[in-house]
Amino acid sequence: MDKSEFLSLRRKIIEREFDKLNDMQKKAVFSTEGPLLVLAGAGSGKTTVLVNRIANIISHGNAWYSDDVFRMPSPEEEELLKIAAETGEIDESIRYLLEDYPAKPWQILAITFTNKAANELKDRLLGMIGPEADDIWAMTFHAACVRILRRNAQYIGFSSNFTIYDTDDSKRVIKDCIKQLGLNDKFYQPKQCISEISRAKDYLITPGEYAAQNSSDFIKKNIADIYELYQEKLRASDAMDFDDLICYTVQLLRDNPEILEYYQSKFRYILIDEYQDTNHLQYLLVSMLAAKYRNLCVVGDDDQSIYRFRGATIENILSFEEEYGGAKVIRLEQNYRSTQNILDAANGIISNNLGRKGKKLWTANGEGEKIIRHQAESDRDEGYFVAGRVLRGIREGMNYSDFAVLYRMNSQSNLVEQAFVRNGIPYRIIGGHKFYDRKEIKDAIAYLSVIANPNDTVRLARIINEPKRGIGDSTFDKLIRISEDLSLPVMDVMRSASDYPMLSRGAGKLSAFAAFIDECIEFSEQNPIEELLRKVVNESGYIDSLDLDRERKQDRLENLDQLVNNIKLFEENNEDATLNDFLQEISLMTDIDNYNSDSDSVVMMTVHSAKGLEFNTVFLIGMEENIFPSELSIQEGSAGIEEERRLAYVAVTRAKKHLFLSSCKYRMLFGMTRVNPESRFVAEIEQSLLEKSEENKREEEQRSRQRAYRRGTEIPRGGSKPKSRPDFPFKKPAQVSSETYKVGDTVRHKTFGEGVVLSASAMGNDTMLEVAFINGTTKKLMANFARLEKVK
DNA sequence: ATTTACATCGTTTTT
């Protein structure tokens, strides 16, 4: 056997191991060295590629492409190789012949976007390469950064069990800062400050630099002060926000060459999933880590970039080839999920975007059914339409879990939810009210946080008077003031509260509370977390205080029980896990991470949350202008619309077999009834792929029969029955306004101000008005709902 | 300090 024979045999054996993959997927799996861009369309087996690529790197390294041979096989080994090529069974003794510098699991860093994706990746890796997969760093950006930071916390002046603040916590701190600086919080809104600070962090701009860059801008100068104070407060609380996790990691690596060198050498192979959703800071982090080996594989789909509002820059993926000269590009365009009709619809929508890498999904699954397009009378009818179709599906033998309802914004779930409740359809809502966002859960977590990190003043503020123990805002403010002025830990001040005249009145209560926390801290060192939680909620009087509102008590107790269960589960899965580990786990967790398709119920969520998931039947509701695309994105212009279009592309490609696109003639939105035309995205789908819903067809038939009847001509009665009115009040009791409007009238609206009526047309027993408001926008409103005031 | 009533506000998407 000569060398080329051996090499081709080697390739054959390796290829056999991955024979379930298509050619493009194999190419991505075998391309281990150097920068690699994998453009993976929706449903193209992206995770499969990631898993297999990692497996290949560990078991074969670059052996498929490499012409290097460590040693030629002996005659016995040749026989074993031939057997392996025939049967796929590889004798352990010849493994070394099939390798070219394979990596150890701990040399691999695989970054995903969500914890769910990370867990899925880990599970599949465990299944494919066994327990040593545990050494692979397969996690989210945030989790990886936390891991690096905890190990090196002293370099950046934090303790190794620093707290992670969520958006809610950050907001509280920001509010404090605005107040403390004596600024008007109308002018400096917490939300805007946070996003401004977040943008600064994205480009590693320090408060000082930010101030210098904006010295001529009065407002931004103040934001610089807020930014500075905010960072100080977080540091004093030994806490970081989400952005800090990445930001401090980048700074740590930038300022400490030996640490950078350690991680650069450690991670020989880096893989980044969902690369289109990375922001500048994440890009920076990746490029630092990958600088040494340049074995960087990024996987993504420029058409699925939907997190621009959070700082994701689609440019990261668009300019990857430029950034990494000589990068290999592989496109995965074969879709294994949907029917061709669904893919054509998605292709049709996305082709309207400019500046794409460009790709076209195809499938071997066949054409499939047409996409059903339905127009409901109202948002309420839309809910009943969905419910009706689910029930029909169930009658035909489908499961509830085959269905998903997707929408642009959380508030759209309400009416579908009501329709489901009335029809006894089991459902789950992902997002919206997150489990860990519930008050009682946040309170409980706050107690645990303070016990884990007594410097966490934000969480302390939450619970120091919850339940009421007579420690009001002014006392707490004084407490913080003293602790800041004397640079003493808050807990120390509390313990010896009676030493401070300022605290005289509340001193006893404060020291009692401090004693309770101290007792819990001691308890926590010896006992499991769930025991600690039980102690906390019972002995703090929290449970007792729930009696105040009997209505919700049961609910809240159940939630607390659920939390205890979650903790137990966590402790079972993670031996000798500390309280800190648990708190970290939940601080980086979101609702979607808890989603599993086990229980048989219809699932409802936003399109954003649905990314990466798939469902047999998808109802995409609210396909209307001003909803999807959203009003704000329309105002924003093409960049906004293109992002919405990508979102629509994501939504459509979630469906495996059936897709419904529904819209309403009018809907209640933000407290008033609005009229929106059907979404432009529906028009971007080739019309032959769409089919009107039976419900709509029947209505039309009935209407035309009525018209014919009025004209005296008769239409032969067809098979279809007239649509029965739904058994629910379809509109609110008519509060018909005495006012009538005609074109040219001047009206005043509560929020939009004055406007001129452009058109008025009768609709049912109401009038649909088109009004041009002085703020330059034109809105369509229903006269009876809009609460308009006639001016002239 | 706490409760209540009233007003105002902003309304997308979330690691």
Added chain:
DNA sequence: CGATGTAAAT
């Protein structure tokens, strides 16, 4: 419309 926050009353 709902959540959130402020002002006034207890």
